[in-house]
Amino acid sequence: MSIKVTYFDITALGEPIRYLLTYGNEKFDDVRIERSKWPELKPSMPFGQMPTYEEDGKVAHQSLAICRYLAKKYKIAGADDWEALEIDSIVDTVNDFRQKIAAYHYEQDEAVKEAKKGPLFKETIPYYLEKFEKIAKDNDGHLAVKKLTWADLYFAGLLSYLNMMANMDLLEGKPSLQAVRDNVFNLPAIKAWNDAHKQ
């Protein structure tokens, strides 16, 4: 099977897909697009966005949908439909969290950005992190169903991007969330991937 992932040469939304493929010991073509080439390429992308995932010539988009597809393939998408729901639900919540940080980070208007800063750092981020930490504690160092699922790989894969956008170590003082991260980072395949892709 011929597999190709196309994204920018950054972690962000591409890294969870790369983590999933790496976890599945899949060989794949890790295509990284230079920013300067993007304007030319953008119109050819589904809805003008990356990452895309290509499998034997069939192209898919939307990073969460792609991750879920791979997770089913590698049997880390839940043992039954209710487990899959619990996993999907925390993944979408992590994604909400990402979007709230991104709405601040990518804000172009400095005055608007400054106005968003207080609520984000004093309310939203602590609110989410406290709940995530409790969930990670209740699930023994995982984000759902007390075992390794793609929710953990998604979260760990997104983490450096989240930290970059928030310009802080989001997991400081959050031992159970650190365990979620470490449970992923200590997987031999992911460890080798991270070693080979040090930023």
Next chain:
Amino acid sequence: MSIKVTYFDITALGEPIRYLLTYGNEKFDDVRIERSKWPELKPSMPFGQMPTYEEDGKVAHQSLAICRYLAKKYKIAGADDWEALEIDSIVDTVNDFRQKIAAYHYEQDEAVKEAKKGPLFKETIPYYLEKFEKIAKDNDGHLAVKKLTWADLYFAGLLSYLNMMANMDLLEGKPSLQAVRDNVFNLPAIKAWNDAHKQ
């Protein structure tokens, strides 16, 4: 089985869940929270949000995750994992479209809202609708895999909310997207539901 959906007394993010349950001929408790009661109730909700879905006492949140769960139950979530990916992908794209309109509609700052108006109505909305229309045409009046899936029910369930936020008939001049809507609205169970819940 005892099923309960809890949301505000509006369509918005709750209606696709209600549509799925209705499509599945499921009896469910359609709990609608008054706005005045929300501040008191909000802290008890997972991540302070609705809708929630309850099944025999187990509570789930995140509307897309809930819809996907129900779609599997009613066999409209794709015939295989690649079909499920195609459905998930268009659903997430419809959801991106919703968020872009919502970012305008819910903007509190009038100057910022005015600045968002041009790009949204002149670029974003036409861009998405044109692509959605082509997809609907290529899929014979459906949003994916040329047959009825939960992507269609999600889109049709969200439509009145999208039209309200954009303050326009988004499907005007889009015959294939109108067919997607009508293919859902003409399902006997959905027709009966809509007749009983005229806004």
